[in-house]
Amino acid sequence: MSTWHKTACSLCYVNCGIEVLTDGRAIIRVRGDRDNPRSQGYLCQKAQRLTWYGDHDDRLTTPLRRRPDGTHEAISWDTALTEIAAKLKAVKREDERANRPGSMAYVGGGGQGNHSGGGYGFALRRWMNSPRFFGALSQEKTGDFWVNGKMFGGQTNHTAEGIDECDLLLVIGCNPWLANGFTRARSAVNDIRNDPDRKMIVIDPRRTETADIADVHLPLRPGTDAYLLGAILALIIERGGQDADFLDAHTEGFAEVAATLGKIPVDDWIAHAEVDREDVDHAVDLILAANAMSVRVELGIQQGRNSTLNSYLEKLLYLITGNFGRPGTNALHTWLMPLWGESRGERSEITGFEYIGGMLPLNTLAEEILADHPNRARVLWVESSNPANTAADTLGMERAIRAAELSVVIDIAYTETAALADYVLPAASQHEKWEFTFFDFDFPTNYFHLRPPLFEPLPGTLVEAEIYARLFEELGAMPEQSTMDQLAGTNREDLLKAAGPVLRENPAIAPILLYRTLGRTLPDRAAPVAMLWPGLLALAKRMPVAVRRALGSSQEGPALAGELFDRILNSPSGTAFTTHEYDEVWQLMRHDRVHLAVPELLSWLENLDPATDRPDLDYPLSLINGQRRRHNANQILRPPGWRRTDPDGALHVRTDDLKAIGANEGDWVAVVSRVGRIVVRAEIDDSLRKGQLALPHGFGMAVPDGRGGRVLNGPRINLLTDAHDRDPIAGTPHHKDMPVRLEPATAEEAEAAQRDAELVHALISAGS
Ligand SMILES: Nc1nc2c(c(=O)[nH]1)N[C@H]1C(S)=C(S)[C@@H](COP(=O)(O)OP(=O)(O)OC[C@H]3O[C@@H](n4cnc5c(=O)[nH]c(N)nc54)[C@H](O)[C@@H]3O)O[C@H]1N2
Ligand SMILES: Nc1nc2c(c(=O)[nH]1)N[C@H]1C(S)=C(S)[C@@H](COP(=O)(O)OP(=O)(O)OC[C@H]3O[C@@H](n4cnc5c(=O)[nH]c(N)nc54)[C@H](O)[C@@H]3O)O[C@H]1N2
Numbered sequence: 001m002s003t004w005h006k007t008a009c010s011l012c013y014v015n016c017g018i019e020v021l022t023d024g025r026a027i028i029r030v031r032g033d034r035d036n037p038r039s040q041g042y043l044c045q046k047a048q049r050l051t052w053y054g055d056h057d058d059r060l061t062t063p064l065r066r067r068p069d070g071t072h073e074a075i076s077w078d079t080a081l082t083e084i085a086a087k088l089k090a091v092k093r094e095d096e097r098a099n100r101p102g103s104m105a106y107v108g109g110g111g112q113g114n115h116s117g118g119g120y121g122f123a124l125r126r127w128m129n130s131p132r133f134f135g136a137l138s139q140e141k142t143g144d145f146w147v148n149g150k151m152f153g154g155q156t157n158h159t160a161e162g163i164d165e166c167d168l169l170l171v172i173g174c175n176p177w178l179a180n181g182f183t184r185a186r187s188a189v190n191d192i193r194n195d196p197d198r199k200m201i202v203i204d205p206r207r208t209e210t211a212d213i214a215d216v217h218l219p220l221r222p223g224t225d226a227y228l229l230g231a232i233l234a235l236i237i238e239r240g241g242q243d244a245d246f247l248d249a250h251t252e253g254f255a256e257v258a259a260t261l262g263k264i265p266v267d268d269w270i271a272h273a274e275v276d277r278e279d280v281d282h283a284v285d286l287i288l289a290a291n292a293m294s295v296r297v298e299l300g301i302q303q304g305r306n307s308t309l310n311s312y313l314e315k316l317l318y319l320i321t322g323n324f325g326r327p328g329t330n331a332l333h334t335w336l337m338p339l340w341g342e343s344r345g346e347r348s349e350i351t352g353f354e355y356i357g358g359m360l361p362l363n364t365l366a367e368e369i370l371a372d373h374p375n376r377a378r379v380l381w382v383e384s385s386n387p388a389n390t391a392a393d394t395l396g397m398e399r400a401i402r403a404a405e406l407s408v409v410i411d412i413a414y415t416e417t418a419a420l421a422d423y424v425l426p427a428a429s430q431h432e433k434w435e436f437t438f439f440d441f442d443f444p445t446n447y448f449h450l451r452p453p454l455f456e457p458l459p460g461t462l463v464e465a466e467i468y469a470r471l472f473e474e475l476g477a478m479p480e481q482s483t484m485d486q487l488a489g490t491n492r493e494d495l496l497k498a499a500g501p502v503l504r505e506n507p508a509i510a511p512i513l514l515y516r517t518l519g520r521t522l523p524d525r526a527a528p529v530a531m532l533w534p535g536l537l538a539l540a541k542r543m544p545v546a547v548r549r550a551l552g553s554s555q556e557g558p559a560l561a562g563e564l565f566d567r568i569l570n571s572p573s574g575t576a577f578t579t580h581e582y583d584e585v586w587q588l589m590r591h592d593r594v595h596l597a598v599p600e601l602l603s604w605l606e607n608l609d610p611a612t613d614r615p616d617l618d619y620p621l622s623l624i625n626g627q628r629r630r631h632n633a634n635q636i637l638r639p640p641g642w643r644r645t646d647p648d649g650a651l652h653v654r655t656d657d658l659k660a661i662g663a664n665e666g667d668w669v670a671v672v673s674r675v676g677r678i679v680v681r682a683e684i685d686d687s688l689r690k691g692q693l694a695l696p697h698g699f700g701m702a703v704p705d706g707r708g709g710r711v712l713n714g715p716r717i718n719l720l721t722d723a724h725d726r727d728p729i730a731g732t733p734h735h736k737d738m739p740v741r742l743e744p745a746t747a748e749e750a751e752a753a754q755r756d757a758e759l760v761h762a763l764i765s766a767g768s
């Protein structure tokens with residue numbers, strides 16, 4: 001029988017609330033959930049295809065072990081966990097004997113829709129005494145976190161936008177029309193377009209779908225954002241556009257910043273960015289006229305040249321003009337539990353890179369494993385991530401996975417990373433367990449959405465919490481059964497106190513302990529949710545007023561946390577967990593005042609020089625390597641059949657740039673970078689800037705070809721990426737501005753690509 005269920009979409013980190021009609025294990029229809037307080041019924045073009053995430057024949061259904069010849073054999077859960085535990089214990093013992101930091105490298109911990117497993121994975125890394133944590137965030141957002149740490153005092157002082165109420169939206173390096181990135185993105189952008197009193201500026205080299213409906217589009221040369229943003233800031237100050245009252249009340253260091261900005265040769269830098277001075281002046285007019293501006297940024301600057309500096313300049317734009325902490329402006333937001341940590345300048349002994357938000361750059365993972373260094377990483381643990389496709393330098397990453405003394409992948413599908421691992425452990429999908437994310441980025445009210453399962457776990461799979469609990473038991477890390485039974489009988493409010501002695505001895509086991517004790521008391525397989533409990537206690541203690549307001553409660557302390565826990569468990573459309581007054585935004589900030597002057601970044605800005613910033617003549621084109629399109633979704637939807645458009649994951653290229661190599665639309669062409677060459681189908685897109693190309697994110701999987709083998713599903717784009725072409729502070733890659741050249745494909749290359757494409761097209765027609 002078909003039934004409608006409430007859940008959330010996991011195809012991007014916005015996690016819109018949805019209602020789904022299921023039939024067996026399939027999701028056959030999807031509609032927006034109007035009861036979801038954040039997304040209010042909104043859906044984008046991708047959500048209807050959600051069933052392809054968990055409902056396909058490349059799902060894992062048994063643990064796998066690698067044979068000496070590199071193929072995998074099925075083994076039992078007991079065998080897998082016993083063997084993995086024995087190896088982990090041996091490595092831990094050696095680490096302790098050698099008096100070196102734990103040698104586990106942990107990658108992932110959650111994708112766009114799932115963070116429940118990460119808490120348990122974190123426990124294992126802690127048990128292994130290893131600080132090394134890598135993930136998607138450390139190849140996109142760590143520069144932003146670093147700047148937040150300097151300016152606001154905490155690397156978890158992450159910012160939100162006030163898009164629904166702004167009268168000016170400044171979009172820099174992102175394309176919400178296709179990539180969303182904030183709640184109800186298309187509706188919100190349309191609302192601005194339809195209101196003559198509200199304006200939008202887009203800074204993007206391509207005339208994107210978003211730029212097309214903006215009041216001002218600044219189509220800068222790729223990689224020149226720091227110059228353009230520097231010039232805009234200089235013009236704002238030249239015109240006295242700073243908000244003196246705001247600066248006096250809430251910030252320090254403005255004079256230093258103004259002095260540096262005052263030295264910018266505005267016309268030179270605007271010319272270097274190759275935009276019209278008039279358009280820049282118009283943009284500055286709009287910024288100065290705005291009552292409430294929100295700045296929205298993403299990968300175009302975070303994975304662009306001068307990434308960490310861009311993150312600073314973008315923040316200066318709204319801070320200097322006082323567009324912060326008011327309706328319609330940027331602000332800080334709360335956390336149910338912070339998704340990343342706070343680092344204090346610790347560095348990797350191998351690469352020298354700084355830990356930011358508790359993470360090392362994903363770009364350096366292969367170096368951490370392959371280094372000839374006594375403290376190199378020996379164990380590679382990957383959970384809910386596919387670095388063999390999504391990290392820079394695919395070949396280096398593949399070498400590193402093979403070189404690890406132990407590699408384990410926990411995933412729902414047989415990914416390219418899994419294919420190389422010593423052990424592969426099959427997880428229940430996000431629709432087969434209680435699931436949630438910590439992507440809760442709203443202010444003044446912030447929301448959390450816990451989703452009940454739609455289906456039973458696929459036979460052979462386990463929920464991550466159970467995988468880790470069995471592993472910890474195998475490691476001998478858990479207390480006696482009698483102690484656990486006793487704790488399970490303790491009421492929620494007293495549990496952590498009662499478990500105090502055990503946890504003091506071995507703090508790493510906390511999530512597992514809660515899963516096996518408090519978890520037992522939760523209904524309907526909700527045990528994995530128990531690990532939220534310490535976070536809720538901490539939240540209720542830290543900001544009781546905001547939690548009480550959100551809940552309409554008069555409780556305090558553990559009773560307030562308990563009320564929130566029950567509310568979360570019983571709110572299938574999600575629930576508010578904090579509500580603030582706007583001027584309470586300052587309570588969320590770690591510094592007393594915003595530190596506007598960040599010396600490292602001011603000197604970076606001062607040292608920018610258009611003369612040294614010239615293209616490499618061997619690789620004169622700029623590739624957007626990983627564009628978000630109508631139908632891609634990271635590596636989440638693997639089977640080709642889900643896509644309605646773009647069967648080949650085509651290269652987008654302008655007519656003139658394609659003609660320059662004598663090729664035509666539909667031809668196979670080669671994209672060549674300093675480290676790789678891939679062959680792709682060419683498709684005309686004249687909205688690109690001259691000299692700019694684009695390849696899509698979300699392809700390059702090896703999928704079952706229907707004949708017992710596997711076939712490459714579109715471009716494996718990170719074969720082109722140089723892991724060393726990275727930000728000097730955050731180590732993040734420059735995926736949005738990769739130097740490449742274009743060549744006709746050879747006859748053999750074109751033939752091979754055509755063969756693969758035909759197999760993929762057949763799969764699409766067969767709907768698999
Ligand atoms: N459809 C779809 N949506 C997604 C995803 C997906 O896979 N597919 N993934 C999700 C994830 S994980 C993320 S992080 C977000 C990313 O979302 P976005 O950052 O919005 O998407 P991108 O397409 O990666 O790139 C953003 C824009 O940067 C522009 N750009 C390129 N070079 C430059 C430059 O030098 N300067 C400037 N200013 N702009 C430049 C590109 O033209 C592009 O419009 O999308 C999320 N949403
Ligand atoms: N060249 C280039 N590279 C890029 C980018 C780019 O623009 N260009 N974008 C980068 C960005 S912004 C991001 S966010 C990353 C994303 O790249 P990754 O961090 O690799 O994440 P996803 O692609 O989302 O893959 C998530 C994995 O989780 C698995 N999974 C799904 N649900 C579950 C579950 O419930 N449990 C478990 N254990 N596993 C599950 C999926 O099968 C999939 O293998 O890619 C990055 N890489």
Ligand code: SF4
Nearest residue numbers: 009011012015016044
């Ligand atoms: S915006 Fe993201 S979460 Fe919302 S429906 Fe689209 S893909 Fe799903």
Ligand SMILES: [Mo]
Nearest residue numbers: 013136137140
């Ligand atoms: Mo991302």
